[in-house]
Amino acid sequence: MISRIRTGVFFGGPSVEHEVSVISAMQAIAALDETRYEVIPVYVSKDGSFYTGDHLKTLDAFRDIPAAVAAAQRVVLQKEGKDVQLVLAKQKKFGSSVVAVLDVALPVFHGTGGEDGVMQAHFQRLGLPYAGPDVTSSAIGMDKWASKALFRMSGIPCVPALRLRKSEYYADPEAACARIEGEIGYPAVVKPYNLGSSVGIHKCRDRFSLQEGLEDAFLYSGAVLAERAVPHLREINCAVLGDGESARASVCEEPLNATDILTYADKYQSGGKSAKGAKTASGGSKGMQSLARQVPAPISPEQTARVQELAVAAFHAIDACGCARVDFLMDGESGELFVNEINTIPGSLAFYLWEATGLSFSKLLDEMIALALKRSREQSMLHTTFETNLLQTASLGGAKGSKA
Numbered sequence: 309m310i311s312r313i314r315t316g317v318f319f320g321g322p323s324v325e326h327e328v329s330v331i332s333a334m335q336a337i338a339a340l341d342e343t344r345y346e347v348i349p350v351y352v353s354k355d356g357s358f359y360t361g362d363h364l365k366t367l368d369a370f371r372d373i374p375a376a377v378a379a380a381q382r383v384v385l386q387k388e389g390k391d392v393q394l395v396l397a398k399q400k401k402f403g404s405s406v407v408a409v410l411d412v413a414l415p416v417f418h419g420t421g422g423e424d425g426v427m428q429a430h431f432q433r434l435g436l437p438y439a440g441p442d443v444t445s446s447a448i449g450m451d452k453w454a455s456k457a458l459f460r461m462s463g464i465p466c467v468p469a470l471r472l473r474k475s476e477y478y479a480d481p482e483a484a485c486a487r488i489e490g491e492i493g494y495p496a497v498v499k500p501y502n503l504g505s506s507v508g509i510h511k512c513r514d515r516f517s518l519q520e521g522l523e524d525a526f527l528y529s530g531a532v533l534a535e536r537a538v539p540h541l542r543e544i545n546c547a548v549l550g551d552g553e554s555a556r557a558s559v560c561e562e563p564l565n566a567t568d569i570l571t572y573a574d575k576y577q578s579g580g581k582s583a584k585g586a587k588t589a590s591g592g593s594k595g596m597q598s599l600a601r602q603v604p605a606p607i608s609p610e611q612t613a614r615v616q617e618l619a620v621a622a623f624h625a626i627d628a629c630g631c632a633r634v635d636f637l638m639d640g641e642s643g644e645l646f647v648n649e650i651n652t653i654p655g656s657l658a659f660y661l662w663e664a665t666g667l668s669f670s671k672l673l674d675e676m677i678a679l680a681l682k683r684s685r686e687q688s689m690l691h692t693t694f695e696t697n698l699l700q701t702a703s704l705g706g707a708k709g710s711k712a
Contacts, residue, residue, distance in 0.1 A: 323419030437684035500529030540640035557616035
């Protein structure tokens with residue numbers, strides 16, 4: 309009998325998107341093929357503690373998070389020889405404290421503290437293969453300013469934007485607003501530079517709404533982006549699956565929001581129509597699937613091809629891996645397209661887009677895990693040390709490091 313791949317599904321975390329992460333993870337756990345994977349849920353609380361337990365595989369457990377945590381085992385990740393283990397945070401005096409040994413991690417975080425490279429660095433340090441982008445591309449994907457810089461360097465169209473730090477704004481709010489008015493103009497969109505799920509995003513049409521929008525966005529981030537609003541806005545999204553060697557795009561979708569910009573409530577609390585034929589995982593919780601949308605997006609074949617081409621280009625621009633979703637802004641009259649952002653761990657892992665493309669959620673996860681194991685094999689063949697006798701011959705001798 310072939311042993312199953314011991315897969316730790318990590319989710320939650322210290323993020324304003326904590327609850328969305330829980331929903332996405334429950335969907336993924338429900339879709340993982342139990343004949344291929346031994347699933348170990350690892351819930352990361354808002355204070356950063358790790359918990360595991362079989363009851364954490366179902367959404368019902370999270371109706372009462374304190375009770376779910378009380379019934380779970382608090383654990384930590386550690387390296388022991390070649391194994392990466394989940395061990396009890398409070399070690400036993402007698403007997404083994406090992407709860408599970410992991411072969412691979414499937415991170416299903418959204419937002420800071422999990423999607424931004426923090427958890428990826430933890431996995432990397434331990435030598436645990438993990439699905440999705442690596443440390444660098446995770447950090448760049450979360451930083452909207454940095455990712456847009458790479459997009460522009462790759463010839464990918466983006467709307468004009470500027471970055472404003474919280475300290476700069478509060479030092480002189482009038483001057484900061486005047487700068488935005490001069491460089492961006494109205495209407496302008498302001499948003500935290502490193503969040504997703506449309507948290508803290510505002511469309512501003514005058515000085516009063518601009519100040520209100522900035523001050524709200526600064527509650528969530530130390531810096532914000534101010535961008536020129538696209539007229540006759542239509543939002544088009546496309547998922548990408550692969551790695552640096554090969555990547556392919558899904559069908560496109562058009563979210564049908566009732567406001568000028570897609571809000572958190574539009575995405576997760578709308579109760580709208582979902583992608584035709586997409587299954588509902590985890591006992592009816594739909595996550596991003598609950599958003600009212602049209603799949604495929606009602607755009608021309610030429611526009612679809614252009615979106616897919618730019619989506620793959622954006623994916624490669626930050627050297628992403630796994631499954632990402634690239635969000636576009638389109639002028640509904642001119643058809644002009646702009647890449648808005650890349651979501652390196654998208655809500656619901658964008659499974660509804662892949663199902664509409666012909667790839668089941670289960671097979672999507674198979675591919676993501678296979679890519680994780682492939683990257684780990686490739687990294688294991690790289691030299692990570694350089695043998696020298698420097699420490700045997702070195703002497704401080706009053707010199708300060710390499711300045712000697």
